[in-house]
Amino acid sequence: MAGWGREIVTLQCGHYSNFVGTHIWNIQESTFLYDENPAAVVSKEINHDVLYREGRTMTGAVTYTPRLVTIDLKGSLNTLKAEGVLYDYHTMEDIKWEGDVTLHQEKAARKNQFLSDLDTQGMQPHVKEEGTSNMDSQSSRESDTAEFKGQVPPVQVSPGQQQESKQAKVYSLDESIDVWSDFLHGHLHPKTVMVIKHHSHDSDVDPFGLYTKGRSLMGKRDVAEDIENRLHFFVEECDHLQGFQVLVDFCDGFGGLGASLIESLADEYRGKGIMAVGVAPGSFSSSTLAMDNHRLINSVLSFDKLSEQSSLFLPLSLASSLWRKVGLPVKFQNVHYKPSLAYHTSAILASSLDTATLPYRVAEEPISLSVLTEALGNLGRKVSMLSTSFPLPFPNRGYLASVFGNYTQRPPWIPLTPHTHEGTAQPFAQSVVIRGVPAGRIHAPGRQPQNALESCRSVNEMLRCYLTGMYPRTLSSGLCINQPLKTAAPFPHIFDPRMSQEGFMEQWQRREEEAVESLPMMTSLQTSPAAQEMLTHLVKEGSKVDIRKCHGYFEDGLERDEYIETLNRLEALAHCYELCA
Known part of the structure; x- marks a missing residue:
């Protein structure tokens, strides 16, 4: 199948970046398919091998984990073991010591209900048994992951068809999530999690708040060698590495660490695409004049280096403005999130990033990371912006034709890049992705077409028609994916009670034991004159x-x-x- 062997390595540099990244991996794992019937034809729109790798434990069990390096500070993991549990070597059993031993026992961190249930389900790697049904490579890998995680593989149902599977459990996690590992669904490879012991998370004594502190860390031999060894492990097993996607906290010391890291990648892997995504929380727990100045200086230094060294730099935050004064949070129709909770804001950013990056992750006719970043970053415009419809605003019982028809003066998406707004200026270039529109929700059946949009017979045709009419002078590419965005547990409950489990507005409210499980979405990754502002x-x-x-x-x-x-x-x-x- 087209697209195999086009690997991308992901790096997450910073605590908030790891919040965003954790949601991304949870979303992607929820889309893994498992075909119990070898005769059935299962359409796989997403090539998970771009971001994931297959491996085996010491006992031969098959694993499927992200090709990922995460970097965070001491005290940021809570119950997560940095080396994971897939390759548990039990090295303490091999230690021989005949002298006196003093035991210092630390109280174990308490797990929330979601993590406790994962333990109860038995998060063990799946061992592929002899005589199993003949499945293709990706199906085999995905089934391994689904089974060792103890999850029930999601079932695709047609519009209006009742799903007879067991009702998914609804969790309320807002008060029980302190760090990103508190809602991590899947397993990570032992080479993934890197903890920097020179600084502590949320330390008041020596805060990691300056760009230059992060930059200085890359000058420390132990830190640089640790990062290099982890990167090389994932890179060297790639057949055709196409590049890197790097998430960086640009408002604190991780901006300096991330910028130095990307500079090293650009120097060592010339010609490979590097998508740098700078992220910042929607609000900050405390603010002083000094903190505001530090956030501003860090942003100045980070924006310069991240845009210079990467193929494309994409700054994101749900704060409408960030620097001298943090602005009001971005508002979404039928979404009620808490700007103070990183668990909430990172979920929205992750959903939009997962959707926007689909062009280089689809199974059929993908474009490369380098082609995408070069097209958007043409003529030195290497700072891009991302806008999202979260979710795509379908009116009650409405159709895609009516959605587009309601947005002929302005687009149906909202900018996630601070200090930008959707004005009348046409973007220079954009990559638009629409996902999760059922075949029965394109236009009203039996209705006589009233305009060009209603004459379209597919989502792809309607998207092209809409973009041509809205952006006649913009270089636009469009991608349509049938699969909606998955919002199953542990995704936060931030949607209007009148939204159905499939993400469409209804006249009645969901039951309390029901959660929104998927969303139709649309994103625009674009280079726009708005970046100048x-x-x-x-x-x-x-x-x-x-x-x-x-x-x-x-x-x-x-x-x-x-x-x-x-x-x-x-x-x-x-x-x-x-x-x-």
């Missing part, structure tokens, strides 16, 4: 800071001339987005 605002605010009064940066090697040159480069970058007369 964001960059100009960043330069303006960054120029107001007296860097000489921020002593911590100078102690870690930042010079005033370097900061001024950084502002000048960002100002030049902003000019790349000016519209030609």
Whole structure:
């Protein structure tokens, strides 16, 4: 099948990046298919081998884990073991010591109900038995993952068909999630989780809040070698590595660490695509003048280096503005989330990223990461933006034709990139993905077509028609996926009670024991003149800071001339987005 052997390695650099990443892996694992009937034909739209790898434990059990390196600080894992449980070597049993032993026992962290239930179900790797049915490679790998995780493989049903499978359990996790591992569904490879012991998570004594602290870490031999060894493990087993997708917290010290890491990737893996995604929470628990200045300086330095060294840089946050003053949270129709909860905001960002990255993860006719980033980052416009319809706003009993018909003056999506807005200016280029529209929800049956949209006979045809009408001067590509976004547990419950389990608005409310299990969605990953407003605002605010009064940066090697040159480069970058007369 087209698309095999086009591997991508993912890196998550920072605590909030790991929140976003955890939701992404949960979403993707919920889409794994398992065909119990070898004669059945199961359509697999997504090639999971792009991001996942197959392996075996010491006992020969098959595993399927993300090709992933996560980086976080000491104290950020809670109940998760950094080395995981798939390859448990029990090294303590081999230690021989005849002297006195002093035992220091630490109270075990308490697991929430979701993690406890996973343990009860028995999260053990599946051992493929002899005589099993003959399935294709991806189906085999996916079934291994589904079984060792103890999950029931999702069943695709047609619109209106009742699903007879057992009702999925509904969890209320808002008060029981402190760190990203508290809602991690699947297993990770032992090479995945890297804990930096030089700094502690949420430390008041030595906070990891400065870009330069992260940059200095890459100069430490033990840190650099650990990252390099983990990366090489995943890269060297790839047949045709196409590049990297890197999530980075750009508002704190991880901005410096992530920028240095991407610079190293660009130097060592020339010609490979690097999609850098900068993320920031929707709100911050505490704020002082010093913290605001640090967040601003970190953003200036991160935006410059991440855009310079990557193939494309995509900054994301649910805060409408971030720097001198954190703005109001982005609002979504029929979604009620808490901006203060990283568990909520990261779920929305992850859903949009999972959808927007489908063009290089689909099984049929994918485009490469390099082609996508080059098309969007043309003419030096390497800072992109992402907009989302979360979910696609279907009216009650409505159809896709009516959705598009309601948005002829403005698009049906909302920007997730701070300091940007959907104005009247046409994007330079965009990659649009629509997913989860059932065949019966395209247009009203038997109705005489009233316009060009209603004359379309497929989602793909209707999307092309809509983009041509809305963006006649934009280089647009469109992708249609039948599979909706999966929002099964542990996805947070943030949807209007009148939304059905399939993500469509109804006249009645769901029962309390029911959760929204999937959504129709639409995203636009685009290069737009709106990025100029964001960059100009960043330069303006960054120029107001007296860097000489921020002593911590100078102690870690930042010079005033370097900061001024950084502002000048960002100002030049902003000019790349000016519209030609």
